[in-house]
Amino acid sequence: MSLDDLQSKNISLEPHPVGRSKCVARNSFTAGSTILSNLSFVDALLPSEKGHRCDYCHHHAGPGSLKKCTGCASFYYCDQTCQNKHWKSGHRKICKTYNSYTSASSFQALDQHKKMDALLLSGLVARVALLDVNERNSEENQAFLTFQSLLPGPMAAAAPPINPKHSFSAEFIQNLYSRFENNNHTIHSHFVTHAHGIFPLASRSFNHSCMPNAGVKFVLQVHEPVKMEIVALRAISIGDEICIPYIDPALLQTRMSVFDLTYGFTCFCPSCNVIRKVGNIPEPPKDTPDFQAVCKRLREFVGTMEPSPLFTGDDSRFPKDLACVLHESFISTLSEQFSAASHDGQYDVALDSSASLTALYQLLYPPNYPQIGKYFARTLGNQYSFYHLIGLHFLEKAKSCWNHSVRSTPEVSTVTELERSIAAAREVLTVIGNEGDPDNGPLVELSTLSRLYQRQ
Numbered sequence: 001m002s003l004d005d006l007q008s009k010n011i012s013l014e015p016h017p018v019g020r021s022k023c024v025a026r027n028s029f030t031a032g033s034t035i036l037s038n039l040s041f042v043d044a045l046l047p048s049e050k051g052h053r054c055d056y057c058h059h060h061a062g063p064g065s066l067k068k069c070t071g072c073a074s075f076y077y078c079d080q081t082c083q084n085k086h087w088k089s090g091h092r093k094i095c096k097t098y099n100s101y102t103s104a105s106s107f108q109a110l111d112q113h114k115k116m117d118a119l120l121l122s123g124l125v126a127r128v129a130l131l132d133v134n135e136r137n138s139e140e141n142q143a144f145l146t147f148q149s150l151l152p153g154p155m156a157a158a159a160p161p162i163n164p165k166h167s168f169s170a171e172f173i174q175n176l177y178s179r180f181e182n183n184n185h186t187i188h189s190h191f192v193t194h195a196h197g198i199f200p201l202a203s204r205s206f207n208h209s210c211m212p213n214a215g216v217k218f219v220l221q222v223h224e225p226v227k228m229e230i231v232a233l234r235a236i237s238i239g240d241e242i243c244i245p246y247i248d249p250a251l252l253q254t255r256m257s258v259f260d261l262t263y264g265f266t267c268f269c270p271s272c273n274v275i276r277k278v279g280n281i282p283e284p285p286k287d288t289p290d291f292q293a294v295c296k297r298l299r300e301f302v303g304t305m306e307p308s309p310l311f312t313g314d315d316s317r318f319p320k321d322l323a324c325v326l327h328e329s330f331i332s333t334l335s336e337q338f339s340a341a342s343h344d345g346q347y348d349v350a351l352d353s354s355a356s357l358t359a360l361y362q363l364l365y366p367p368n369y370p371q372i373g374k375y376f377a378r379t380l381g382n383q384y385s386f387y388h389l390i391g392l393h394f395l396e397k398a399k400s401c402w403n404h405s406v407r408s409t410p411e412v413s414t415v416t417e418l419e420r421s422i423a424a425a426r427e428v429l430t431v432i433g434n435e436g437d438p439d440n441g442p443l444v445e446l447s448t449l450s451r452l453y454q455r456q
């Protein structure tokens with residue numbers, strides 16, 4: 001799809017007072033509806049995913065079940081279909097020299113991040129070299145034109161060495177690379193990153209907000225390229241600007257310097273405006289009772305606020321004594337507490353940190369922000385996860401009740417907290433919908449948990 005086709009997609013790019021353009025809704029969208037789909041132009045799996053996912057469609061397969069490319073023995077596919085499609089879209093140019101390229105000292109000397117850039121840039125150059133110049137209107141050519149229309153980032157890092165032998169000038173390669181830092185996306189399944197990719201149309205269309213009204217998800221389908229979908233997180237009216245988050249808004253201190261250095265803009269979203277007004281953000285208290293007191297105060301405040309002052313931009317409603325919860329170390333301390341306690345089976349402590357974390361997320365994020373889903377997904381994501389354990393714990397308690405006919409009911413507050421968490425998780429995860437790998441997603445985990453819980 002080209003930029004011109006956006007019009008037919010109920011959105012359009014319009015002039016922005018300070019930025020380049022903005023994406024405006026030409027129709028209304030309900031929460032959960034798809035605003036735009038964009039196929040991956042080029043992507044590369046993280047090294048840890050190699051051999052576990054198909055290099056073309058990213059299908060996650062059991063050990064040894066993917067078919068290895070006989071040319072390089074370094075790319076893996078579901079079957080011949082995925083292999084052929086990948087071959088035609090670039091692997092043909094890369095295969096023969098892939099191993100000598102990645103084992104060369106010039107590649108090995110790069111840091112992880114730059115290695116990923118090098119692989120993506122190699123994939124991009126291979127793809128561009130294979131474009132049919134006679135098919136100017138083909139989807140691939142249009143996608144590349146859109147990529148070239150992206151603004152370069154403010155930092156001018158030198159392009160890493162690339163794989164295929166090519167006839168492009170160094171200037172052309174550097175020109176492509178200048179659009180990397182600020183335009184590439186991480187690709188995630190169930191909110192866990194497994195690859196990086198280039199999605200030109202989405203990059204060209206949406207500005208950033210720390211209180212975005214749309215989120216990004218990825219749909220994985222066997223034999224198909226990875227598809228990015230931009231999803232409305234809440235109702236969007238005609239004329240509203242549609243924004244997505246470029247980085248996690250919970251990175252409250254780093255986000256502003258990232259906007260400045262990587263993207264070259266200043267964010268004037270309601271949340272950033274309030275944070276600038278709050279001014280100096282103190283560190284949260286080190287000692288446990290004082291830290292707990294801040295948590296309690298945060299939960300009380302969030303219980304009465306509707307909606308978050310960071311959402312409305314009303315700094316007068318932000319309690320000055322809670323400034324330390326805006327310190328990045330507050331969220332990391334709470335997350336660590338939660339993980340440690342749930343791992344050790346200290347349910348009371350874990351539930352308490354979970355309630356504080358939930359309150360913090362409600363303060364920092366707009367309604368239905370996928371990060372909240374991500375948080376629940378992370379805790380629900382494996383079978384020994386906290387809520388599963390809690391569910392099993394209740395189930396065990398219920399069983400022992402039954403067996404011994406003794407009263408062994410969990411605390412009322414614990415049950416309420418669990419019910420609230422399940423409801424909150426369901427609401428957010430339903431809006432973002434199915435994403436990533438088709439099986440065992442957080443929504444499935446949630447149903448399992450609900451069943452366990454209802455049986456206790």
Ligand SMILES: [Zn+2]
Pocket residue numbers: 054055056057058059077078079082222223
């Ligand atoms: Zn595949």
Ligand SMILES: [Zn+2]
Pocket residue numbers: 069070071072073074075091095096
């Ligand atoms: Zn190969």
Ligand SMILES: [Zn+2]
Pocket residue numbers: 209210211267268269270271272273
């Ligand atoms: Zn902002």
